[in-house]
Amino acid sequence: MELLRLRREIDFFGQRRIATILSVVLVLASLGSLVTRQLNLGIDFTGGVLLEAGYQADADLAGIRSNLEMAGYADARVQNFGAARDVLIRIPPRQDVDAEGVGEKLLSVLRAGGQQVDLRRVEFVGPQVGQELTERGGLAVLFALLMILLYVMFRFQWKFAVGSVAALAHDVIIILGIFSVFQLPFDLTILAAALAVIGYSLNDTIVVFDRIRENFRRIRTSNAQAVMNTSVNQMLGRTVITSLTTLLVLVALFLFGGEALKGFSSALIIGVVVGTYSSIYVAGNTALALNVSTVDLMPPKKETANDGAVT
Amino acid sequence: MNRYPLWKNLLVLIAVVGGGLIALPNIYGDDPAVLISREDQGELGEMEADSARRALAVAGYEILGARRRGGSLLIRFDSVEDQLSARDLLDEQLGPDYSLALDLVPRTPDWVAALGLRPMSLGLDLRGGVHFLFEVDTDSVVTKRVEGYADDFSRRLREEGIRRTVQPLDGAVRVELRRREDLERSEELLTEIEPDLEYDSGIDGESAWITATLGEARLRELRDNAVSKNITILRNRVNELGVAEPLVQRQGLGRIVVQLPGVQDPALAARILGSTATVEFRITCYEENALEADRLGRAPLGCELQYHTDGRPILLRRAVIADGGQLVDARQGFDENGQPAVHVNLAARGADAMLEATQENLNRPMGVLFIETKRELDERGEFVTREEKTVISDATIRGVFSSRFQITGLNVVEARDLALLLRAGALEAPIFKVEERTVGPSLGQDNINQGMRAILAGLLLVVLFISIYYRVFGMIATLALAANLVLIVALLSLLQASLTLPGIAGIVLTVGMAVDANVLIFERIREELRNGNSPQASIRAGYEKALVTIADANITTLIAAIVLFTFGTGPIKGFAITLSLGILMSMFTAIVGTRAVVNLVYGKRRLSRLAV
Numbered sequence: 038m039e040l041l042r043l044r045r046e047i048d049f050f051g052q053r054r055i056a057t058i059l060s061v062v063l064v065l066a067s068l069g070s071l072v073t074r075q076l077n078l079g080i081d082f083t084g085g086v087l088l089e090a091g092y093q094a095d096a097d098l099a100g101i102r103s104n105l106e107m108a109g110y111a112d113a114r115v116q117n118f119g120a121a122r123d124v125l126i127r128i129p130p131r132q133d134v135d136a137e138g139v140g141e142k143l144l145s146v147l148r149a150g151g152q153q154v155d156l157r158r159v160e161f162v163g164p165q166v167g168q169e170l171t172e173r174g175g176l177a178v179l180f181a182l183l184m185i186l187l188y189v190m191f192r193f194q195w196k197f198a199v200g201s202v203a204a205l206a207h208d209v210i211i212i213l214g215i216f217s218v219f220q221l222p223f224d225l226t227i228l229a230a231a232l233a234v235i236g237y238s239l240n241d242t243i244v245v246f247d248r249i250r251e252n253f254r255r256i257r258t259s260n261a262q263a264v265m266n267t268s269v270n271q272m273l274g275r276t277v278i279t280s281l282t283t284l285l286v287l288v289a290l291f292l293f294g295g296e297a298l299k300g301f302s303s304a305l306i307i308g309v310v311v312g313t314y315s316s317i318y319v320a321g322n323t324a325l326a327l328n329v330s331t332v333d334l335m336p337p338k339k340e341t342a343n344d345g346a347v348t
Numbered sequence: 349m350n351r352y353p354l355w356k357n358l359l360v361l362i363a364v365v366g367g368g369l370i371a372l373p374n375i376y377g378d379d380p381a382v383l384i385s386r387e388d389q390g391e392l393g394e395m396e397a398d399s400a401r402r403a404l405a406v407a408g409y410e411i412l413g414a415r416r417r418g419g420s421l422l423i424r425f426d427s428v429e430d431q432l433s434a435r436d437l438l439d440e441q442l443g444p445d446y447s448l449a450l451d452l453v454p455r456t457p458d459w460v461a462a463l464g465l466r467p468m469s470l471g472l473d474l475r476g477g478v479h480f481l482f483e484v485d486t487d488s489v490v491t492k493r494v495e496g497y498a499d500d501f502s503r504r505l506r507e508e509g510i511r512r513t514v515q516p517l518d519g520a521v522r523v524e525l526r527r528r529e530d531l532e533r534s535e536e537l538l539t540e541i542e543p544d545l546e547y548d549s550g551i552d553g554e555s556a557w558i559t560a561t562l563g564e565a566r567l568r569e570l571r572d573n574a575v576s577k578n579i580t581i582l583r584n585r586v587n588e589l590g591v592a593e594p595l596v597q598r599q600g601l602g603r604i605v606v607q608l609p610g611v612q613d614p615a616l617a618a619r620i621l622g623s624t625a626t627v628e629f630r631i632t633c634y635e636e637n638a639l640e641a642d643r644l645g646r647a648p649l650g651c652e653l654q655y656h657t658d659g660r661p662i663l664l665r666r667a668v669i670a671d672g673g674q675l676v677d678a679r680q681g682f683d684e685n686g687q688p689a690v691h692v693n694l695a696a697r698g699a700d701a702m703l704e705a706t707q708e709n710l711n712r713p714m715g716v717l718f719i720e721t722k723r724e725l726d727e728r729g730e731f732v733t734r735e736e737k738t739v740i741s742d743a744t745i746r747g748v749f750s751s752r753f754q755i756t757g758l759n760v761v762e763a764r765d766l767a768l769l770l771r772a773g774a775l776e777a778p779i780f781k782v783e784e785r786t787v788g789p790s791l792g793q794d795n796i797n798q799g800m801r802a803i804l805a806g807l808l809l810v811v812l813f814i815s816i817y818y819r820v821f822g823m824i825a826t827l828a829l830a831a832n833l834v835l836i837v838a839l840l841s842l843l844q845a846s847l848t849l850p851g852i853a854g855i856v857l858t859v860g861m862a863v864d865a866n867v868l869i870f871e872r873i874r875e876e877l878r879n880g881n882s883p884q885a886s887i888r889a890g891y892e893k894a895l896v897t898i899a900d901a902n903i904t905t906l907i908a909a910i911v912l913f914t915f916g917t918g919p920i921k922g923f924a925i926t927l928s929l930g931i932l933m934s935m936f937t938a939i940v941g942t943r944a945v946v947n948l949v950y951g952k953r954r955l956s957r958l959a960v
Contacts, residue, residue: 247900
């Protein structure tokens with residue numbers, strides 16, 4: 038069975054301008070949202086207290102809110118988590134040191150009505166820990182990009198390295214942008230997902246680059262755009278199938294992995310879609326914009342050839 | 349013809365069979381269990397074991413099995429509810445001479461266990477428990493040490509009749525001398541006491557000054573020591589709490605991670621672990637008027653004004669007879685009046701001092717000072733540590749004693765906690781909780797179930813898809829995927845790295861991405877076939893040409909995973925580990941593994957077409 042038996046090549050790079058405009062608009066919009074609306078950071082980053090509890094029957098959110106308010110937690114955010122019986126309460130970091138026992142106090146407030154409440158999890162993160170995590174998270178992304186830049190430079194050529202890193206930055210910014218626009222909760226697992234997307238999208242980009250390199254060496258034409266177009270077309274089957282299988286498992290994770298992995302799997306789903314697009318357009322276009330040519334990709338000449346000595 | 353040399357086929361076979369064997373313990377699951385040990389670390393006798401079993405049988409518990417582990421007895425139960433209530437029952441029946449710990453015991457059959465194979469360890473988010481991150485207040489150690497130096501210097505200079513003021517500063521001591529003539533002699537004296545400090549001095553008119561600074565290396569050593577000693581103390585406390593498979597580990601320079609699987613009462617655990625409580629025994633200044641001192645707000649020379657828990661002012665002598673650090677044992681019990689008490693046992697040095705003090709002060713009151721370090725915010729919003737001291741008892745010394753005596757003035761819970769803390773030892777420096785995560789057992793089980801469901805569903809979808817799309821080759825890739833999963837589980841079991849929910853997510857993602865290698869190969873084979881090559885040549889070319897691409901793609905993903913591992917903490921590390929293992933294993937199963945099967949199926953035949 039074959040899904041993609043194309044008669045003619047699709048002229049991917051013919052629409053360079055449209056793709057470029059689309060990417061630039063998306064990236065700018067994401068950055069704009071990140072600046073104005075920021076991210077809805079979870080307590081992993083901001084510090085604070087989070088409590089998840091399960092009621093026997095549907096939870097009365099308004100009642101819980103007013104009880105918490107009376108107990109002195111007016112700043113608590115109460116919402117359902119997954120099911121109507123489960124509630125998630127978040128309290129921003131407070132000035133009072135007494136983080137000890139906040140979980141127990143909250144639980145006693147929840148149980149005040151004599152209801153059976155099953156404590157599912159409590160998390161307390163000190164503000165200083167959150168601060169560090171934010172810094173380390175940012176550092177991790179930058180460091181990952183740098184290492185990848187170096188590896189691609191070593192294996193391919195700097196124009197490709199710039200192209201692949203541009204594609205990765207594009208993906209990460211758009212994922213963050215979507216989380217910012219929709220104010221989806223951004224916690225540690227989402228950061229992990231963003232980093233996994235870097236790995237995945239790169240995988241895609243490298244596979245396409247690999248074929249481009251092969252074709253440049255084989256076809257020997259001055260028309261770089263045509264070579265790249267052919268390469269992308271040749272790899273199209275693989276790109277689509279791999280994205281599809283990955284999306285299949287991510288959908289499984291989204292549907293069956295439980296509430297805790299919903300954010301993680303949705304970040305990855307966005308990442309795979311954006312990553313697939315970017316490895317075709319952003320990576321290739323950047324390399325084209327840098328005037329990539331056959332000369333850049335010739336295999337390094339053998340030492341013996343330079344010597345001219347025949348052994 | 350496509351044939352693998354024998355060694356390659358054997359390699360694949362050994363990897364799959366060996367991996368399967370190592371992964372085997374994971375399919376049996378665990379039983380909740382209670383571990384009974386004697387407090388004095390002695391071996392549990394047959395009689396004691398029997399009485400525990402009988403107590404449970406009488407209460408109607410269904411015991412799945414009981415066996416020895418070291419000198420302790422391990423009793424397995426059907427459910428976590430049984431385990432918890434049985435623990436409480438045993439605690440009541442056996443009394444304070446026995447300690448009980450909750451545990452999860454793998455249901456591994458004996459022959460598997462005999463091979464030394466163990467299942468993966470599950471992270472806290474999967475099995476339930478508490479995770480703490482403590483920060484060690486190492487500054488307080490430095491301050492304490494500097495104050496110690498200042499006291500020593502002051503005393504030595506006083507003995508020599510040198511007029512001076514000694515002031516402890518931040519990481520240094522400043523000595524100001526009235527007369528410049530004393531400078532040389534003073535410097536000599538100080539370097540004699542503490543040769544390791546860095547000294548600086550100068551003359552200022554008629555007077556002179558010396559500063560003694562703790563060097564960078566010395567500071568680091570002090571802080572380092574404080575953290576390591578705290579880790580030891582925390583380990584003792586965790587053992588006293590009775591937790592099976594606890595983890596106490598250093599994180600970074602000044603932090604300590606404590607993970608207590610199965611513990612469901614984080615408040616108790618946090619109170620015990622973080623407690624800085626200790627005691628000091630001192631004779632009271634019985635000849636002075638405490639009320640007068642309270643009114644003046646000033647204590648007479650050699651005395652210190654403290655307050656009793658009931659609010660009474662009490663004057664204590666500055667000299668400490670003994671403190672918590674000199675205790676060799678402490679047990680909770682009751683005194684002759686039936687009041688809660690802590691029975692303590694002093695080490696030789698403390699005992700001698702106690703003997704002397706009680707001989708000299710018969711029929712006079714001795715104060716027991718309870719000291720606890722608290723951290724609060726000052727008015728500028730910065731953390732300051734403050735010692736909270738209260739006199740819990742000022743009982744009259746009725747007789748001479750040395751090593752064994754009791755502390756009263758506490759309620760039962762306080763006595764129990766204090767006994768435990770004194771037994772485990774005092775923390776070298778105060779610690780503060782900066783992170784706490786508690787996962788209830790029901791959520792843990794949900795996470796496991798949902799994770800497994802996600803893996804199975806993902807696997808099924810992918811398997812269906814590639815089997816239809818690539819037919820025979822797709823089915824071979826399915827085998828590779830299954831082998832990949834088995835190998836990941838085997839490696840995790842071998843490394844004993846704990847599997848977390850993000851770890852499961854990593855495995856699921858690996859399933860999706862592992863197929864990529866096969867997709868690359870199969871697409872390449874199709875391409876070769878389209879170019880008119882023979883099936884056998886196409887297989888060979890497909891594998892060979894795809895190899896470089898697969899390697900490049902996987903190495904870059906591996907780089908991302910390693911960066912995640914390096915920068916990440918807890919949950920992210922778990923994800924990075926399974927992702928990296930998955931990538932590495934998939935390189936083997938998807939390339940070498942599938943090729944071996946493809947060769948077996950197609951290698952020896954002359955083919956006209958391929959089912960790809």
